[in-house]
Amino acid sequence: MPTVRETHLENRWRIQPNHANNYETVHGGNVMKWMDELGALSAMRAAGEPCVTASIDEMNFHRPIPVGETVVIESYAYQTGRTSVKVALEAAREDPRTGDREVTTGSRFVFVAIDQDGSPVEVPDLTVESDRCQTLRDRALEREQDEA
Numbered sequence: 516m517p518t519v520r521e522t523h524l525e526n527r528w529r530i531q532p533n534h535a536n537n538y539e540t541v542h543g544g545n546v547m548k549w550m551d552e553l554g555a556l557s558a559m560r561a562a563g564e565p566c567v568t569a570s571i572d573e574m575n576f577h578r579p580i581p582v583g584e585t586v587v588i589e590s591y592a593y594q595t596g597r598t599s600v601k602v603a604l605e606a607a608r609e610d611p612r613t614g615d616r617e618v619t620t621g622s623r624f625v626f627v628a629i630d631q632d633g634s635p636v637e638v639p640d641l642t643v644e645s646d647r648c649q650t651l652r653d654r655a656l657e658r659e660q661d662e663a
Contacts, residue, residue: 516639519648522557522592522602527585529611540579546586546620547574550604553590558600558626561592562638566600566626573662574622580608587616593655598635600626603655623659 528534528549530541551568558566580586587609594601606620630636643649 516642517561517563517592518642518644519591519593519652520644522560522590522641523648523651524553524557524560524590525587526553526590527587527609529585530580530582532582535582538579539582541582541586543576546576546580546588546606547571549586549588550574550590550606550620550622551624553588554602554604554624555626557590557592557602558624558628561595561600561602561641562626562628562636564628564630564636564638566628569599569625569627571625572623572659574620576620578608578617578619580619583611585609585611586619591651591655592641593652595638595641598627598637600628600638600641601655601659602626603651603658621658623655 587607602624607616607618609616628638
């Protein structure tokens with residue numbers, strides 16, 4: 516069985532001018548794309564199968580990320596269904612010189628595992644093997660309840 520820890524991923528992108536809007540901050544669509552790509556990787560680690568995006572919960576952009584800074588995206592699976600994997604995602608702006616971070620965006624994505632023909636396939640249960648992973652899972656479930 517896959518574990519929450521095995522699905523936990525973090526990636527960084529340096530914001531370049533071609534990622535920016537006319538306010539010299541990252542396009543929200545770029546952040547959403549990067550979250551979707553990293554989230555799919557977490558889902559695939561949980562499912563052991565290719566996964567496609569089924570839904571995206573509310574996504575609010577609380578702070579801009581200017582050109583020259585870095586966006587850090589954290590992703591992990593926290594719950595599975597019969598064929599689905601729920602993934603928590605959070606984006607933060609990071610000063611590349613100091614590593615100081617400020618959360619800018621958070622969301623939950625649902626992915627569905629598929630076979631070679633594109634049909635949904637069952638996924639294994641997700642296990643929690645440490646206090647840290649239980650905290651991550653609880654935080655994601657709490658946010659889900661708060662937004663319901």
